[in-house]
Amino acid sequence: MFSVVMGFVWALVGAADALLVRIQESAYALFSTLVTPPWDYYAALTLHAERMLFGFAQQIEMGVFVYIVAKVIGGDLKGKRIVWLSLLLINASIFLFEGPVSPKLSFIDSYFSATGWDSLAPLGVPGYSNYVVSPLWWWGWLLLELSTFLWGGWIIYNVVKNGRGRINYVMYFVLATTTLFVMGYVAPFISTNWELLSGYSLLPLNSFYNEFVFWFYGHSVVYMLFLPAVTALYFLVPIMVNRKIYSESMAKWSAVLYLVFFKH
Structure with missing residues (x-):
């Protein structure tokens, strides 16, 4: 329930960001005027995606998967505090993405989160931009990645350890999607730590290879939104129509093939 409530909170905040972007674009297109400073506009572009994808979609998916595992496997699931820690970390990460908050606009002018996803975009590179x-x-980013690893580890551990004889086709999709999440976040985890070490002058940074590593994440992020929906349908449709699935073995193979081919 916590993940659902916080997910919808971030959805509302992200929707406000998206609305600000549309108002700015419409005002400029129709009346050649800006209703908000450019830095607010660019920050809203980035932050609406962060809040809607991570704060809303991913967090709710995390909660739904925990619910499905508890519902299907049952029993005494270990490490519930890990789930709570992962949820606290993902919400903390959304706050950190925004950067510092200050009433002094001159400070915010040159210190904000409009990065266009890639933190090395020209908009935010010292020497190329103010x-x-x-x-x-x-x-x-680091808290978001750690949150995903903790949650994914909890899901995989409890399904494998407690799911003997109870790993049905729904659990196949849960395992496939969770594994995809964990694998997908390895790339930004490497990129984030590389940039952090570079920022503290502990490791030289090659921006081309760093961006190359980061965007391996892009191969999986789209399926992170798609596969949970498929998983939920496999779980809910048989319940709603009160009939068993046509072929459980085909559903299991479908989950395996999704995982095998998502990088290709």
Whole structure:
């Protein structure tokens, strides 16, 4: 329930960001005027995606998967505190993505989170722009990645350990999607730590290879939104129509093939 409530909170905040973007674009297109400073516009572009994808979609998916595992497997599931820690970390990460908050606009002018996803975009590179990315941006990514690893580890451990004889086709999709999440976040985890070490002058940074590593994440992030929906349908449709699935073995193979081919 906590993940659902917080997910919808971030959905509302992200929707407000998206609305600000549309109002700015419409006002400029129709009346050649700006209703908000450019840095607010660019920040809203980035933050609406962060809040809607991570704060809303991913967090609710995390909660739904925990519910499905508890419902299907049952029993005494271990490490519930790990689930709570993962949820606390993902919500903390959304705050950190925004960067520092200050009433002094002159400070915010040059210190905000408009990175266009990639923290090395020209908009935020010192020497190429007056805008610089807050160090909190990288810590936000790091907390998001750690949250995903903790949650994914909890799901996989409990399904494998407690699911003997109870790993049905729904659990196949849960395992496939959770594994995809964990694998997908390895790339930004490497990229984030590389950038952090570089920021503290502990490791030289090659921006081309760093961006190359980061966007391996892009191969899996789209399926992170798609596969949970498929998983939920496999779980809910048989319940709603009160009939067994046509072929459980075909459903299991479908989950395996999704996992095998998602990188290709």
